[in-house]
Amino acid sequence: MSSMSIRLAYTAAGAGLPGVKVGPRARIVAVARDLFYRHGIRAVGVDTIAAAAATNKMTLYRHFPSKDLLIAECLREFALECEADWEQISAGHAQDPDGQLRAWVGYVSDLMIKEADRGCALANAAIELPDKDHPARRVIEEFKTAQREQLVIWCRDARYIEPDQLADELFLLLEGARVSIQSVGINGPGARLSRMMQTIIYHNGRL
Amino acid sequence: MSSMSIRLAYTAAGAGLPGVKVGPRARIVAVARDLFYRHGIRAVGVDTIAAAAATNKMTLYRHFPSKDLLIAECLREFALECEADWEQISAGHAQDPDGQLRAWVGYVSDLMIKEADRGCALANAAIELPDKDHPARRVIEEFKTAQREQLVIWCRDARYIEPDQLADELFLLLEGARVSIQSVGINGPGARLSRMMQTIIYHNGRL
DNA sequence: TTTATATGTTACAGATCGGTAACATTGAGA
DNA sequence: TCTCAATGTTACCGATCTGTAACATATAAA
Numbered sequence: 036m037s038s039m040s041i042r043l044a045y046t047a048a049g050a051g052l053p054g055v056k057v058g059p060r061a062r063i064v065a066v067a068r069d070l071f072y073r074h075g076i077r078a079v080g081v082d083t084i085a086a087a088a089a090t091n092k093m094t095l096y097r098h099f100p101s102k103d104l105l106i107a108e109c110l111r112e113f114a115l116e117c118e119a120d121w122e123q124i125s126a127g128h129a130q131d132p133d134g135q136l137r138a139w140v141g142y143v144s145d146l147m148i149k150e151a152d153r154g155c156a157l158a159n160a161a162i163e164l165p166d167k168d169h170p171a172r173r174v175i176e177e178f179k180t181a182q183r184e185q186l187v188i189w190c191r192d193a194r195y196i197e198p199d200q201l202a203d204e205l206f207l208l209l210e211g212a213r214v215s216i217q218s219v220g221i222n223g224p225g226a227r228l229s230r231m232m233q234t235i236i237y238h239n240g241r242l
Numbered sequence: 243m244s245s246m247s248i249r250l251a252y253t254a255a256g257a258g259l260p261g262v263k264v265g266p267r268a269r270i271v272a273v274a275r276d277l278f279y280r281h282g283i284r285a286v287g288v289d290t291i292a293a294a295a296a297t298n299k300m301t302l303y304r305h306f307p308s309k310d311l312l313i314a315e316c317l318r319e320f321a322l323e324c325e326a327d328w329e330q331i332s333a334g335h336a337q338d339p340d341g342q343l344r345a346w347v348g349y350v351s352d353l354m355i356k357e358a359d360r361g362c363a364l365a366n367a368a369i370e371l372p373d374k375d376h377p378a379r380r381v382i383e384e385f386k387t388a389q390r391e392q393l394v395i396w397c398r399d400a401r402y403i404e405p406d407q408l409a410d411e412l413f414l415l416l417e418g419a420r421v422s423i424q425s426v427g428i429n430g431p432g433a434r435l436s437r438m439m440q441t442i443i444y445h446n447g448r449l
Numbered sequence: 450t451t452t453a454t455a456t457g458t459t460a461c462a463g464a465t466c467g468g469t470a471a472c473a474t475t476g477a478g479a
Numbered sequence: 480t481c482t483c484a485a486t487g488t489t490a491c492c493g494a495t496c497t498g499t500a501a502c503a504t505a506t507a508a509a
Contacts, residue, residue, distance in 0.1 A: 059486070075372055077284040080466060092468080094486055102467065159369045161425040165282055165360065179425045203431035204415070204438050210425075211418030218368040218386045218417075224410035231411050238445040266456070287496060301456055303498065 060098045062088040068109045072156050076106055076163045106160070107170040113156050114178040121185060132192035136236065139189065143209050144229040152221055154213035182206070194242040201239045205232055267305045269295040275316045279363050283313055283370045313367070314377040320363050321385040328392060339399035343443065346396065350416050351436040359428055361420035389413070401449040408446045412439055 066088040070079040081102050085092045099105040124142055128134035153159070157175045164171055183206050190198035190205075212225035224231075273295040277286040288309050292299045306312040331349055335341035360366070364382045371378055390413050397405035397412075419432035431438075 073372070075284070075370055077282070077370070078372075081468080082465080091487060091489095093470095093488080096468065097486080153372065154369070158421050158425050162361070162366045162369045162421070163282055163284070165280070165285075165424070175425050176427065179422070179430075183426065183431060200434065200438060200441065203434055204442070206431050207418030207422060207435075207438070208411070208414045209418065210422045211414030211416065214365050214369070214421045215386070215414060215417045217372070218365050218382050219390065220383065223386075224390060224413050227407065227410055228414075231407060231414070234407065235411070235442065235445075238442075288498085289496085298457060298459095299498080300458080300500095304455080309497065 059088065059090040059094050063090065063095055063098065063105070064109055064112060067105055068113060068156070071106065071109055072153055072159075076160060081105075103170055106164070107174055110157055110160055110171050110174045110178075114174055117178070118181070121182070132189055132194075136189045136193050139186075140205075140229055140232045140236075143232075147212060147216065147225055147228055150213065150216070152216050154217050155210070158210060158214065195236070196240045196242060201236065204235055208232060208235070266295065266297040266301050270297065270302055270305065270312070271316055271319060274312055275320060275363075278313065278316055279360055279366075283367060288312075310377055313371070314381055317364055317367055317378050317381045317385075321381055324385070325388070328389070339396055339401075343396045343400050346393075347412075347436055347439045347443075350439075354419060354423065354432055354435055357420065357423075359423050361424050362417070365417060365421065402443070403447045403449060408443065411442050415439060415442070 063084060067079070067084045070084060070087060081092055081095055084105075085095045088095075095105070099108065120142065121139070124138045125135055128138050157178060160171055161175050166172075183202060186202035186206055187199055190202045195201050208228060208231060212228045215223050216225045219225075270291060274286070274291045277291060277294060288299055288302055291312075292302045295302075302312070306315065327349065328346075331345045332342055335345055364385060367378055368382050373379075390409065393409035393413055394406055397409045402408050415435060415438055419435045422430050423432045
């Protein structure tokens with residue numbers, strides 16, 4: 036198997052403001068999130084995580100009963116941060132549903148650059164963990180479902196003619212862009228995501 | 243780690259017509275494709291593959307220098323089969339580009355049911371193998387790029403106003419549907435893929 | 450029948466996997 | 480200063496991983 040030799044290029048430093056003590060648990064989750072995302076969940080072992088978090092395997096297992104539950108916790112933290120972003124979009128354009136939707140288009144377009152070439156951590160995890168009983172799957176399903184519902188609400192509030200279908204189209208375009216970046220590369224169709232979404236929104240029409 | 247115990251539920255039988263001898267190499271690839279697809283590439287070991295193919299690890303390594311190259315071969319076979327399907331769509335609607343495009347929509351809609359809940363094997367592999375030097379990545383990138391170009395050709399031949407953008411939209415919708423099935427489930431937005439594609443094609447307009 | 454090639458069998462190497470036991474060390478609050 | 484909880488350290492378990500060596504067997508062509 037391609038060994039690739041991940042190995043720690045960074046220590047616990049860099050996480051958190053200077054002077055603020057960051058406990059091992061927080062470091063473990065931060066490091067695990069990064070390594071899981073960059074290299075894949077199954078490609079990263081607990082030894083690597085503990086070492087990269089400047090702690091040890093024993094402390095890791097004192098905070099997380101198993102690697103699977105650590106995975107779930109990483110995805111839960113990621114999902115909470117995403118939800119906070121979406122709420123910020125909502126709050127930043129209160130009483131302006133169409134502005135919310137358009138702000139969201141800008142937000143996800145920036146994601147294409149920020150995520151570079153590894154797409155959505157939750158979608159990737161769903162592919163890497165097909166076992167329906169895995170504790171991470173609850174997090175994934177609940178979060179993705181909530182995202183889609185939020186999109187429907189925005190489309191409906193903005194009085195688009197077919198809000199459910201428009202929301203589904205935008206949802207699938209986003210998911211497709213994030214996954215296709217990893218197969219056709221950064222200059223693939225995902226690069227034109229913003230224009231596509233605007234076109235589709237315009238074509239849908241308002242009441 | 244969630245052990246899940248894959249284990250062989252089937253032997254070499256069932257592959258090929260009766261009376262036709264299927265060599266170990268073909269059995270290995272067939273079995274590996276199935277196991278990789280259902281459980282994930284990293285989740286399946288070579289011992290499991292050899293046993294499920296009713297052969298042994300030594301024979302496997304006589305035909306494939308490494309697991310990574312076996313992975314690449316599995317994806318190559320899959321890609322060739324997909325290309326054959328697309329060519330059949332082309333041939334079945336010669337001199338009728340719009341018919342080709344609409345036949346393709348029907349074809350990918352059926353894929354949503356056939357693939358059940360594991361999406362595209364190539365896209366999944368890209369997520370599981372982020373290493374850019376992995377031999378499988380060439381296969382993935384070339385195939386996905388060729389698919390997108392074929393879509394552009396169909397859209398252009400059918401004289402749609404913006405063939406490149408329409409092709410990209412269809413491409414991303416398909417990729418998004420296949421990946422979202424694995425996160426939001428079979429009844430998510432992917433279930434309405436056909437209607438969405440028809441709507442978008444209609445909205446694009448013809449010359 | 451002889452010969453050469455493909456395949457099967459067994460055992461093993463070296464590494465890594467997830468996970469744990471036993472014990473030492475640190476550090477902050479009382 | 481004492482105490483106690485969190486953390487660090489080391490060593491280990493059994494299983495699994497990719498990959499190989501050596502040898503036995505089958506099989507088809509000559």
